[in-house]
Amino acid sequence: MFYLYLRPLKFELHPIQLKQKAIIEIMEGLVSSLFDVQSLPETYVLPPEIRPGELSFCPDESNNIPVLDLGGNDRNEIIQQIMKASQEFGFFQVINHGVSKELMDETRNVVKEFHAMPAKDKFLECSKDPNRNCKLYTSSEKYATEEVHYWRDCLMHSALSTEEYMQFWPANPTRYREVVGTYSNEVKQLGSRILKLISQGLQLSSGYFSGGLSTSPTILINHYPRCPEPSLTLGLPRHRDPSVITIILQDHVQGLQVFKDGEWITVEPLPHAFVVNIGYVLQIVSNDKLNGAEHRVVTNSSDARTTVSFFIYPSSESIIEPAKALVSACGDDPPRYRALKFKDFHVNFLSKSADAEAVHDFVSAKNI
Ligand code: OGA
Numbered sequence: 001m002f003y004l005y006l007r008p009l010k011f012e013l014h015p016i017q018l019k020q021k022a023i024i025e026i027m028e029g030l031v032s033s034l035f036d037v038q039s040l041p042e043t044y045v046l047p048p049e050i051r052p053g054e055l056s057f058c059p060d061e062s063n064n065i066p067v068l069d070l071g072g073n074d075r076n077e078i079i080q081q082i083m084k085a086s087q088e089f090g091f092f093q094v095i096n097h098g099v100s101k102e103l104m105d106e107t108r109n110v111v112k113e114f115h116a117m118p119a120k121d122k123f124l125e126c127s128k129d130p131n132r133n134c135k136l137y138t139s140s141e142k143y144a145t146e147e148v149h150y151w152r153d154c155l156m157h158s159a160l161s162t163e164e165y166m167q168f169w170p171a172n173p174t175r176y177r178e179v180v181g182t183y184s185n186e187v188k189q190l191g192s193r194i195l196k197l198i199s200q201g202l203q204l205s206s207g208y209f210s211g212g213l214s215t216s217p218t219i220l221i222n223h224y225p226r227c228p229e230p231s232l233t234l235g236l237p238r239h240r241d242p243s244v245i246t247i248i249l250q251d252h253v254q255g256l257q258v259f260k261d262g263e264w265i266t267v268e269p270l271p272h273a274f275v276v277n278i279g280y281v282l283q284i285v286s287n288d289k290l291n292g293a294e295h296r297v298v299t300n301s302s303d304a305r306t307t308v309s310f311f312i313y314p315s316s317e318s319i320i321e322p323a324k325a326l327v328s329a330c331g332d333d334p335p336r337y338r339a340l341k342f343k344d345f346h347v348n349f350l351s352k353s354a355d356a357e358a359v360h361d362f363v364s365a366k367n368i
């Protein structure tokens with residue numbers, strides 16, 4: 001009798017093969033590569049307590065996110081409206097904001113075209129930056145270590161349209177750099193205008209946010225493909241943004257929801273409005289006079305949704321802390337947060353983002 005001994009063959013992968021293998025694994029992970037699946041892959045099924053459940057998108061007229069007209073002449077009235085909306089919801093929409101409808105439409109088109117490209121081409125466009133400022137990932141930046149995944153693909157890069165950064169932005173679709181570059185410049189200006197109004201509303205100097213607190217804007221192009229089982233998963237979990245403010249361009253599909261008084265309120269898509277939300281950095285600087293709003297993204301089974309989030313970020317070395325003018329030395333309004341370099345806050349925030357209490361413990365003044 002013959003026995004055939006099969007010795008397991010050991011394959012040593014060459015570094016280039018290892019890199020290709022890693023790219024293929026990530027590509028297979030892109031949710032846009034999964035959109036023909038009939039049921040949700042298990043790694044996207046959330047624990048029951050954070051599942052969105054059956055969703056109905058009936059607008060609640062009494063509890064809508066305020067829509068503010070920035071075209072009016074009464075500056076003080078606009079400031080009052082922004083402050084009220086920021087305190088009540090942490091969110092508002094703006095119309096007559098000065099960014100042209102054509103540019104908003106072109107930006108929507110070009111970012112949709114990007115996400116519609118084959119996964120391989122998307123990765124090629126996003127893997128040239130040695131500093132990884134421009135990158136494509138699925139779910140969250142912690143994909144490899146997170147317990148469950150979220151139904152989102154994201155292209156992230158600096159919103160500074162200088163050659164230093166732009167050379168690493170996608171060169172395809174061919175109009176990407178031109179359109180997103182112009183869009184970034186205009187939204188940056190809109191952001192400074194809104195921050196001036198907010199600083200006046202907080203009674204800070206009008207240039208309070210113009211320096212280091214807003215020098216590193218970043219763009220996130222979020223894509224949420226059609227999802228086979230929207231009740232079991234989310235596009236983004238409940239979170240606050242680690243920004244000063246965020247300016248979001250939605251498309252016509254609902255998905256963004258704000259948490260207020262124990263309820264999730266849908267931010268109605270308005271064709272040429274921007275959605276603005278208060279981020280954690282502004283909550284810290286304002287010493288809780290304004291709150292970083294908690295929000296999430298739900299998915300649906302009929303339409304893909306693509307959004308552009310413009311995060312106004314401080315530079316890494318900027319110190320973020322409650323503005324001196326907003327805390328009183330005599331003790332009735334003490335600083336609620338400790339001073340931190342933005343980069344230390346950000347790294348900690350990203351590692352703990354799902355755990356609001358842990359982030360709060362890290363930034364709280366009690367930890368001085
Ligand atoms: C975000 C975010 C909302 C959306 O990018 O942090 O909350 O509707 N996006 O995509």
Ligand code: NI
Nearest residue numbers: 239240241295
């Ligand atoms: Ni967000």
